[in-house]
Every structure is written in C-alpha cells, then in structure tokens.
Amino acid sequence: MPPRPVPSIASLPILPIGESGAPGGGRIIGLANNENAESPSPAVLAALAEGARHANRYPDVAQSALRDGIARRYGDLDPDRIVCGVGSSDLIALLAQCYCGPGDETLIGRQGYLYFAIATKAAGGHPVLAGSEIIGNRPGFDPEAILAAVTPKTRIVFLDNPSNPLGTIVDRARLTEFRAALPDDILLVLDAAYADYVLDPDFEPGEALVDAGDNTVVLRTFSKIYGLAGLRVGWAYAPAGIAETLRRVVRPGNIPSPSLAAAVAAMNDPDLIDARRHRNARTRDRFAADLRALPGVSVLPSHTNFVFATFQSGARQGAAEVFAQAKAKGVFLRPMGPYGQPDSLRITIGTDEEMTIATEVLRGILA
Template sequence: MPPRAHPHLLDLPILPIGESSAPGTKRIIPLANNEATEPPSAAAQDAARKAMAVANFYPSVTHSELKQAIAAAYDVDPAGVVCGNGSSEIIALLAQAYAGLGDEVIIGRHGYLYFSICARMAGAAPVYAVSSGDANHLSFGLQAALDAVTPKTRIVFLDNPCNPLGTYVSRDDLWAFRGKLPEDVLLVIDGAYADYATAEDFDPGDGLVLAGKNTVVLRTFSKIYGLAGLRVGWAHAPASVVEVLNKVMRPGNLSGVSLAASEAAVKEQDVVAGRRETNQRVRDAFAASLEADLGYTVLPSQSNFLLVTPPAGASKNAAALYQGLMAEGVLVRPMGPYQLPDSLRISVGTEEEMGIALDAIKKVEGV
C-alpha cells in the first residue's frame, strides 16, 4: 500500500494556468498569463549576469540588500519586509501559519484561485464572498466578506486590484473594511498588480501595516518589473508576522541571480513609471475599441489585463472566441474556473500585439 497524504489534500485542485503555445500557428501573441510585455531592464539583466559569475556560492539568506532597496523605493521599513519565492510562496506560508483544520479563510468569489488552494492545503475551509456591483463593474464584495466572518475566520485574502476582474477597492473603503474586521483576523492584501494602478483613490494598504492594523501587503517582481521567470515577491508586514514568516520561510529560497536582478530593477522607479503609463494607454485604447467596434462589455481595469465579455448577440460566445483566437495564435484566458464562463481575460501586450489581437477578434467574430 502506498503512503497516504492527509485526506484534505487528496482532492486539492491544481492551479490552472493559461496556454503558452498553440500547435499549428506560426506566430504567438501571449496574452493569457498577465506577463509583462517588456523584458527585464538592462540594469536587471546586467546584474543577473554578474551574479552568475559567483553562482558557485550560496545566496544571501537574509536578503538584506534587496530589502533595503525595496524599502527605499516603497517608503517602508526594511525590518517589515519579507522576501519570498514569488508572492505565491508567502501566500502559502501565511495560510499555513495562521489557519488550520477547522478554521475559515475568506476569499472573493472571483478572486485569485491560489488563495483557496492554500487555504485548503492548510486544512482550512475557503469561504467565498460574493462580488459586489453589476456586470459592468464587479468588484470584491466587502460587505459580503464582513457578513461571512465567524469566530472561525482567521484570514481574509483581498486581491487589489482584483485578478481577474481588474477592478479595485478604494482607499476609504479599504480602511473602513479593515476597521470592521475583528482584530484577530489577518487581512492579506495581494497587490501583485498595484504597480499598474493609477486611480487617485487607490491605496495599496501599506498605511494599514504601519498603523498596526493586522494587515499584510504582498507585492511581486513578476509583473511590471518583467521578472516572472526569476520568482521574487515580498511582503510588507507587522513585526509579529515578519517574525513568524522568517521562522517558516525556507532558507535560501531566492537564488543569487534573482536577488541581484530584483535589487537592480526596484531601483529604477522611472522605468516602472514609464511602463505604468504605457500599460494604461494601450489597455484603455484596446478596451475602447472592443466596446465601440464590437459592443463587448469590458470591466474598467487598474491592472495589465481586461475582463472581456462578448454581448449576447455576438456570433461567438466566450468559449468559441477562445478557440478561434487560439487558432489565430492569440492566447487569452477562459474564465470558467473563476465562475465567469461568459468572459475572457486578455492581458495587455504591446501596442502592436493588441492591434493583432483586435484584428483576430474581428476575424473570428466575422466583423
């Protein structure tokens, strides 16, 4: 008889990911996984090459230089920074450290699927908060999340901006929400896409951390910095949470190459600002074309992707459109796993890529 895993792990789903190839197509437009359109900056690439020259030595396990660089760029205390192998590692560790068998973790109904996987991996039960708003402006259901709180609640995972919706929770609403949560419930704000946000009332949540409001803010180098392949994320957390994460984090979780490239990248906030502006311009132009030319519903986005829904009268529904675009080499993401079967998520590529994607959509639709 083979060894048995814990029973609560046996039916755990595998996190779905988008396609990266389409057999039979000569050209791929990769708009399925919310990756950055730009490669790592020249400084990040140069730092990675230099780190390779000393890769025979173990990397830093304290990540002190990267923490200092992050603190300078984001105006936080380096003592409150914890670096992980992508923010996904930190999500998993928070779930394991603060939730367990018999506990509950609140997640948005249309939120990042890895939250529920990590909750179940820890033995806790995910509880889903129904999104607020109508089809034209879905967002994380703040009141639904508050209504779902019980004495068993240990964590609330709030992705802001939300993946896959692209919408966000405003500063005032975020602070009011934290104020209504019980003090012993940890609020984890996943800001993987926060660097793309331009709304005046957007707040990544660092003030809540600094105010000691039992809040953790997560960020990543995978998106706007273009370092998805190096797997680096970080948390801004209160001292008590930092202490716990440092105890459960695997030593040497980040390679020397990853540390060097991330440190160089985070020092280039002018590059980040330029990428944010370009993303906003290309994203909004693409959304406007989908709405004006095809009558699609496109949620307003503060991220590097769009949630797109063909109208009821369109010649192709979301499933058929997905298959048709794949045949054209344009890879997008079906949203059935996120309880949005009528919609697709389309990442923002270059201006040229989005032009090709728009033409492909029109071709598939027969417009």
C-alpha cells in the first residue's frame, strides 16, 4: 500500500488557473490570469542578467536591499517588519500555518480569493464563507455579515482589497470601522495585490492599520503592476511580533537572486509604474464602456487590471458560450463558476490592441 497523505491534504481542491496557451501556434490573447501585458523594463532585464551571473551563490537570505527599497517606496515603512515571500500566495499559506490550526476557523467573503480557503484547509482549519452585500447590482465585501459570522473558533479574517475577482474596493472609513469592530485576537489579513492600480483617494491598502495595532497584516506583490509574475516576489507588512513569527517558518533563501534584483530595479522606476497605472485605467474604462454597450452585459466598476462581466438573461449567449466561442477565436477569458458566479467572466486588461480585438470578438458573439 503506498503512503497516504493526511486527510486534510488529500481532500484539497487545486486552485484553478486560467488557460494561457493552445496547440496549433495561432496568436493567443491571454486575458485570463490578471497578468501585466507589458514586458519588464530594460533596467529590470539588466538586473535579471546581473543576478543570474551569481546563480552559483545562495541569494541574500536577509533580503536587505529589497526590504529597504520597499520601505522607502511605500511611505517610510519599518523594513524590519517586512517579510518577503514567493509571491503573496506563499505568505497567505504561511499566515494560515502560523495562526489557524486544526479546529480553528477563518472568515472569507463569499467571492473572496479562492486560495484563502485552500490555505486554511492545508493548515487543518475550516474556512467559513460569509454573505455578500448587494449595492445596486454590485456584490462586494459585507462587513456586517463577516462580523455576524465570528465565533470563538475564528482566528483569521481574509479580505482581498481590491477584490479578486470583483474588482471592487472597501474604502478607508469602512475598513477602519471593520477592524475596530473585530475582536482584538482575530488577525485581519488584507491581500492588497491590486492596490497599485487604485486611483480612488478614499482607498487605504492597510499599512496605516498595521501601524495602529498588532493584529493586521497587509500583503503586496510584484506580480501585477510591476509585471514580474514569473519571478514570484511578494511581501507582507506586519506588526513586529507577527513578522518574527513568519520568519520562523519562511524558507531560507526563498527568493532567487535574479528575482530579488529585478524587484529592486522595478521599484526604482516610479514614473513607469505611475504611467502603467493611468494607462491601465484608460484602457479598462474604455473596454468596460464597450462591454456595457453590448446587449445583456453588465460590468462592475473596477479599480484593478481586470473587469467582472455578467451575461444577463437578455444576452444572446451565456457566459459559458461566450467563453467557449472567444477561446475558439484565440481570446482566453476566465470563467467565474468556481466563485459561485456561473453567469460571469473575469477579463484581464491587456494592451490597447488586445482589448480592441477582444471587443470585436465579443461583439461578434453577442451582437
């Protein structure tokens, strides 16, 4: 009889990933995985090459240059309270491992990022999904429903802000009120992977809440606006005690030298990042307006590099048919069935040219 995994692992779902390739060699427009459509800058490519020259040596375990650069870039943070991981998903798993054991619970919004539940189960805990609120036709994070679901077993609340897959945000005032209403012994984990895209002045990623207490952690990533998804670099800003706990379980030398060097170089070009932010907003808003002009399609207001489109009863085709027909034409979108939204698709914002092609493909399917 072969070795058996522990039951909590054997029953874990595998996180669904959007398709990004197909046989045949035709052009694929990948709008399924919320990647940045722009290639890394020349400075980043040069840093990658330099980092690769030293691949015979272990990477900087202290990650000092990266943590110091993050601290400066994001508002004079304390670098000693920054912990770097292999993408922010690595840090989600480590936080669940550290703060949610067997018999414990985490609370997650019903349309929250799927990996929150997977990380909870992998740690032996039980994820609890709370209801969504409806603002017009807009589902979102419901603080009241989350607070009502708190039990003595609750250890962590996971909140992706901005939301993946919805693209909505919880503003500064509501977020601050929510943290104040949570019991002090419950850890609030704010996954702010898409925060760099937000232009709304009422948005707060959460670093201020981290500085205000000892029970909140903010997660950020280089995978999105920085365009380093293939290099896997994320970071957490945490109270001193939580940062120390994470360092006890983080893998030594977890981020390779080329990735460290590329992330530092990417931060040293804030003008490029600002240009990407505004370019994304222009392309996203134009594409969303084009989608709303199609029959039976509604699109949530988005603060991210993707839009959440729902194909209503008046649409000529449902979401599943739109997905299949768009894929056949080389435009890859992301079905939202795993998030309990089978009538919806999440569509990443690519280049202007890619979104023009996507619009024409969708118009041909629906018009």
